Amino acid sequence: MRRIGDAPLIRRLLIATALVLSALFLLLPLVAIFAQAFSQGVMVFWTNVSNTFTLHAIGLTLMIALLTIPVCLVFGVALAWLVTRFSFPGRRILQTLIDIPFAVSPVVAGLIYLLLYGRNGWIGSWLDTYDIQLMFAWPGILMVTIFVTCPFVARELIPLMQAQGSREEEAAVTLGASGWTTFRRVTLPNIRWALLYGVILTNARAVGEFGAVSVVSGAIRGQTNTLPLHLEQLYQDYNAVGAFACAALLALIALLTLAAKAGLEWRASRREAFA
Amino acid sequence: MSIRLNNIAKHFGNTQALEPINLDIHEGELVGLLGPSGSGKTTLLRIIAGLENADRTAQPGQILFGDRDVTNVHVRDRRIGFVFQHYALFRHMSVYDNVAFGLTVLSRKRRPSSGEIRARVFRLLEMVKLEHLADRYPAQLSGGQQQRVSLARALAVEPEVLLLDEPFGALDAKVRQELRRWLRHLHDELNFTSVFVTHDQEEALELSDRVVVMSNGRIEQIDTPDELYRTPKNRFVFEFLGDVNHLEGKVSNGVLTCGDAYWHVDLPDGHEELLLRPHEVRLTEQPTSESHLPVTITAISPVGAEVRVELEADWLAQPWLATVRHTDFEHLALRRGQRLFAHPRHWRRFPKVTEKTTEQTRVA
Amino acid sequence: MSQLATWRTGSTRVLPGFGLSMGISVLFISLVLLLPITGLFGQLAELSLAEYFAIITEGRVVASYMVTIGAAAVAALVNAIFGLLLAWVLVRYEFPGKRLLDALMDLPFALPTAVAGITLATLYAGSGWMGGLLEPLGFQVAYTWVGIALAMAFTSIPFVVRTVQPVLEDLPAEVDEAAMSLGATDGVAFRRVILPHIWPALVTGTGLAFVRSLGEFGAIIFIAGNMPYETEITALMIFVKLQEYDYAGASAIASVVLFVSLALLLAINIWQGRFVRRLHGGKG
Ligand SMILES: Nc1ncnc2c1ncn2[C@@H]1O[C@H](COP(=O)(O)OP(=O)(O)OP(=O)(O)O)[C@@H](O)[C@H]1O
Numbered sequence: 001m002r003r004i005g006d007a008p009l010i011r012r013l014l015i016a017t018a019l020v021l022s023a024l025f026l027l028l029p030l031v032a033i034f035a036q037a038f039s040q041g042v043m044v045f046w047t048n049v050s051n052t053f054t055l056h057a058i059g060l061t062l063m064i065a066l067l068t069i070p071v072c073l074v075f076g077v078a079l080a081w082l083v084t085r086f087s088f089p090g091r092r093i094l095q096t097l098i099d100i101p102f103a104v105s106p107v108v109a110g111l112i113y114l115l116l117y118g119r120n121g122w123i124g125s126w127l128d129t130y131d132i133q134l135m136f137a138w139p140g141i142l143m144v145t146i147f148v149t150c151p152f153v154a155r156e157l158i159p160l161m162q163a164q165g166s167r168e169e170e171a172a173v174t175l176g177a178s179g180w181t182t183f184r185r186v187t188l189p190n191i192r193w194a195l196l197y198g199v200i201l202t203n204a205r206a207v208g209e210f211g212a213v214s215v216v217s218g219a220i221r222g223q224t225n226t227l228p229l230h231l232e233q234l235y236q237d238y239n240a241v242g243a244f245a246c247a248a249l250l251a252l253i254a255l256l257t258l259a260a261k262a263g264l265e266w267r268a269s270r271r272e273a274f275a
Numbered sequence: 276m277s278i279r280l281n282n283i284a285k286h287f288g289n290t291q292a293l294e295p296i297n298l299d300i301h302e303g304e305l306v307g308l309l310g311p312s313g314s315g316k317t318t319l320l321r322i323i324a325g326l327e328n329a330d331r332t333a334q335p336g337q338i339l340f341g342d343r344d345v346t347n348v349h350v351r352d353r354r355i356g357f358v359f360q361h362y363a364l365f366r367h368m369s370v371y372d373n374v375a376f377g378l379t380v381l382s383r384k385r386r387p388s389s390g391e392i393r394a395r396v397f398r399l400l401e402m403v404k405l406e407h408l409a410d411r412y413p414a415q416l417s418g419g420q421q422q423r424v425s426l427a428r429a430l431a432v433e434p435e436v437l438l439l440d441e442p443f444g445a446l447d448a449k450v451r452q453e454l455r456r457w458l459r460h461l462h463d464e465l466n467f468t469s470v471f472v473t474h475d476q477e478e479a480l481e482l483s484d485r486v487v488v489m490s491n492g493r494i495e496q497i498d499t500p501d502e503l504y505r506t507p508k509n510r511f512v513f514e515f516l517g518d519v520n521h522l523e524g525k526v527s528n529g530v531l532t533c534g535d536a537y538w539h540v541d542l543p544d545g546h547e548e549l550l551l552r553p554h555e556v557r558l559t560e561q562p563t564s565e566s567h568l569p570v571t572i573t574a575i576s577p578v579g580a581e582v583r584v585e586l587e588a589d590w591l592a593q594p595w596l597a598t599v600r601h602t603d604f605e606h607l608a609l610r611r612g613q614r615l616f617a618h619p620r621h622w623r624r625f626p627k628v629t630e631k632t633t634e635q636t637r638v639a
Numbered sequence: 640m641s642q643l644a645t646w647r648t649g650s651t652r653v654l655p656g657f658g659l660s661m662g663i664s665v666l667f668i669s670l671v672l673l674l675p676i677t678g679l680f681g682q683l684a685e686l687s688l689a690e691y692f693a694i695i696t697e698g699r700v701v702a703s704y705m706v707t708i709g710a711a712a713v714a715a716l717v718n719a720i721f722g723l724l725l726a727w728v729l730v731r732y733e734f735p736g737k738r739l740l741d742a743l744m745d746l747p748f749a750l751p752t753a754v755a756g757i758t759l760a761t762l763y764a765g766s767g768w769m770g771g772l773l774e775p776l777g778f779q780v781a782y783t784w785v786g787i788a789l790a791m792a793f794t795s796i797p798f799v800v801r802t803v804q805p806v807l808e809d810l811p812a813e814v815d816e817a818a819m820s821l822g823a824t825d826g827v828a829f830r831r832v833i834l835p836h837i838w839p840a841l842v843t844g845t846g847l848a849f850v851r852s853l854g855e856f857g858a859i860i861f862i863a864g865n866m867p868y869e870t871e872i873t874a875l876m877i878f879v880k881l882q883e884y885d886y887a888g889a890s891a892i893a894s895v896v897l898f899v900s901l902a903l904l905l906a907i908n909i910w911q912g913r914f915v916r917r918l919h920g921g922k923g
């Protein structure tokens with residue numbers, strides 16, 4: 001078979017260019033993270049990671065991610081079900097609205113939450129009279145993280161559920177299955193890998209969010225510092241090795257995310273090949 | 276432009292798509308490549324086009340267009356027109372731009388003036404009766420219209436060889452019929468050499484000057500439709516070109532017996548399988564001294580000028596099909612469940628080893 | 640059409656869960672996405688029009704727009720070319736390491752922006768691996784707008800690759816073959832046949848990369864140098880105002896950023912829709 005750009009010279013040139021540029025632009029930073037983190041040996045790395053403040057930041061980060069995921073999951077599934085299984089006026093608008101977090105700058109996202117729930121905001125001032133403070137505390141971090149990550153699950157599910165259509169669910173309903181049974185026995189098995197991938201992306205973003213969180217957290221060490229914020233403070237304090245130790249942990253999560261994605265895609269392509 | 280293939284073979288990995296093939300196509304001929312799915316028709320066509328390379332073995336094959344050796348010539352320099360099964364129109368271009376494409380990509384020296392391109396494109400669109408749709412996009416056309424655009428596009432560069440891969444495969448029967456006639460007309464008028472692929476024997480027989488029958492990457496026979504139908508070289512060709520009835524039994528002393536049926540044949544003793552076409556079966560109410568083949572009618576369907584009758588019997592492994600004229604049909608007052616006797620007018624046998632045909636015609 | 644009719648006549652839906660999923664979705668979108676934006680308008684209402692314009696047209700702020708837009712445009716353009724090359728290579732060729740390269744494409748999305756930020760800053764600083772190579776040659780990347788563009792390009796490259804890749808994959812081989820059989824050379828066929836096919840995806844991907852770059856914060860601030868008037872991005876301006884407790888100022892600038900990004904997002908959606916309609920004859 002002959003296709004455009006198949007001439008050996010062109011092919012080799014393009015592949016070589018792509019590989020060299022990707023190595024410099026994408027791979028080198030990845031290598032640099034681990035090189036920096038371990039530049040003074042494994043012991044120093046370990047000391048940095050097991051530092052109280054770092055451990056607290058890891059704990060807070062994990063807690064935020066664990067709380068964010070179920071919320072995004074419920075919303076993502078509900079929205080995907082709504083826009084792919086029913087037709088109603090305003091459906092397209094809903095689909096466009098969930099893209100807002102992708103377009104909004106994280107700093108702006110943090111800001112609008114701060115304005116609303118901060119001590120001067122109309123909800124924040126009301127809550128303040130009951131001595132409830134959301135901003136500069138973990139609930140604020142959770143709220144902006146949900147804002148930033150809420151599209152991921154829905155965005156993974158909608159194209160898939162649209163492509164699959166609702167024939168199977170309709171069949172289940174005609175066979176007398178209840179709504180919940182239909183979802184659990186028919187829909188869920190079809191979408192579980194997309195769902196898992198959506199969760200992985202949500203997790204990656206929840207763990208790594210920086211701009212929005214830095215606006216609302218107050219970044220108090222040992223209290224409201226997430227791992228990315230902690231890393232920034234270490235870096236600004238000229239503790240580069242400490243900062244890169246945190247960076248290495250986060251990069252590890254990123255690598256696991258990539259591996260999971262590659263694994264899921266491999267699975268999907270294999271299933272397609274057998275279908 | 277004549278086309279000559281010498282010793283062209285093709286492997287995809289370990290599967291052999293084409294055994295070494297020799298083929299001569301004369302200037303101005305319209306040749307059909309016919310064969311079942313996977314027989315290598317598309318592969319052969321694409322090799323002629325230069326979209327695929329033939330195997331480079333110890334004795335590499337050769338492709339000649341006239342006197343010109345094009346074996347190592349890139350598809351874009353072979354000056355062929357190729358019509359794809361699914362049209363492959365450029366979706367982002369209007370009908371006009373699609374047809375003009377081949378002219379506008381010519382090197383500046385050879386490119387006609389824009390006025391001339393315009394005139395030529397409209398002449399082609401007129402020919403395919405689509406001049407009123409010049410500004411439409413492919414997605415706004417029906418399948419038949421898209422196919423005509425794709426033909427016009429291939430013809431715009433005035434190729435001397437036109438290659439078509441199942442050009443009418445995706446269209447409904449009526450449109451197919453119409454386009455077929457129209458392609459024949461076009462071919463006769465413009466006088467290029469055409470090769471088209473089809474797996475529809477009717478289409479191949481109706482349209483081609485000569486038909487190349489292929490199976491399993493091999494050419495089984497090359498002949499005119501008439502010759503092909505009347506003197507098939509082997510059992511495969513015979514069976515592929517139409518419905519076939521089988522009769523299997525033991526011959527002894529010039530009588531073939533099969534269950535309670537028997538039939539006088541001029542054959543040496545032994546096991547035999549005879550083949551007949553549906554129109555070679557005659558039906559009567561009484562047996563003759565020559566044959567005693569009792570059958571029962573299981574289905575009757577009038578198709579066009581004939582009536583197709585399905586026959587069953589204990590001594591038959593598979594039902595037979597017979598075609599009778601409407602007058603005979605009325606005369607015999609055929610109905611379902613009726614018991615009759617069949618008389619072969621003509622039969623063939625293809626002995627397995629020698630692959631030589633024996634034919635015998637009986638005066639009925 | 641028939642589904643719409645069902646909606647109008649209000650007859651029952653086949654599948655369950657309409658009320659529940661509608662309730663959750665609307666509640667969530669209202670509370671999480673829309674309600675907070677009212678906070679911004681509340682804050683802006685406290686400013687007079689004159690004050691508002693004074694803030695958003697102040698010299699240092701305008702300079703930050705220029706830096707942000709300029710760097711984002713350069714990053715988007717570079718990504719358009721680089722991303723197209725990567726998508727092409729990943730779709731059209733087989734070579735060792737292809738799966739790895741494919742997986743690597745998502746790294747900028749998976750890697751936290753702050754991590755990318757400190758890493759790029761360290762790499763391209765005078766003492767870093769890249770900076771150590773480039774600075775003797777006279778290329779200063781860290782703490783200049785080149786560094787800003789570099790960080791933006793890093794975080795947004797997947798947008799281009801991942802939007803162009805599937806479209807390129809869907810392009811049937813016959814399209815190439817048709818162009819070649821009509822006599823087009825590789826260059827001409829690419830320009831006149833393939834590029835127009837992937838153009839909508841390429842523009843969409845580049846547009847998304849641009850929007851993302853306009854708002855990027857974490858990856859940039861470490862490498863930017865953050866010199867007022869020179870290497871200060873708009874997101875940082877908002878952040879600085881906030882740290883000075885100038886909520887009104889931060890809101891005014893944020894409103895500009897918000898408006899521009901949402902307008903661009905809308906424009907990309909509409910533009911894409913127009914193209915899709917033409918290629919699918921109004922059926923798609
Ligand atoms: N690109 C390819 N890679 C591997 N095998 C191929 C390829 N193209 C064709 N083949 C194999 O070569 C053989 C001939 O295929 P070809 O497409 O020529 O058949 P065909 O006669 O055109 O069939 P159809 O009527 O179904 O189109 C088949 O066994 C097919 O599986």
Ligand SMILES: [Mg+2]
Binds near residue numbers: 316317318472
């Ligand atoms: Mg074929």
